Amino acid sequence: MKQSIIILGLLIFALTAKSQAPSEVNVMSFDTEDGKEVHLTQDTVSNSLVFRYGTPSNWEIVFTDDLDDDEAIFSSSGYFRGGGIDNAGLDLNYLHFNYDGYNYTLFDEWSAEGETHEHGVRIDATEGSTTPDVDDISAIESSVTGGISYTMFEGLTQEY
Secondary structure: HHHHHHHHHHHHHHOOOOOOOOOEEEEEEEEEOOEEEEEEEEEOOOOOEEEEEEEOEEEEEEEEEEEOOOOOOOOOEEEOOOOHHHHHHEEEEEEEEOOOEEEEEEEEEEEOOEEEEEEEEEEEEEHHHHHHOOOEEEOOHHOEOOOOOOOOOOOEEEEE
């Protein structure tokens, strides 16, 4: 009996460790060089986008945008140039939001030159802010799952 309770407890912990609702699907996630995680999920029931940064036991930032309402919290931007290396092909995708005095930009960038694919979060103080500078968040590229495209979310303001 005692062993069953322990196993049940471990199972519940494993299923809830990522702290996301069962209706959330991964859009993009990765481990960071500072030992934390970034998760961007979309809730398929409430049609909301959720950004999380931290650890499953201590999310430092949880930011949600209801994609059905008129208040755009996230915005997207990007650029695509095909043609491979002969045309210096690029696929640049960004998701932007403001939180606690900072501008956050989640990025998914690919370049044909050097065949580089980079992910992370750029963080800048908002204009006129007196908040201190903070380091950008770099992804461990081997941990990246999913990806973003500036055209993938209906209801977001798109900046070109």
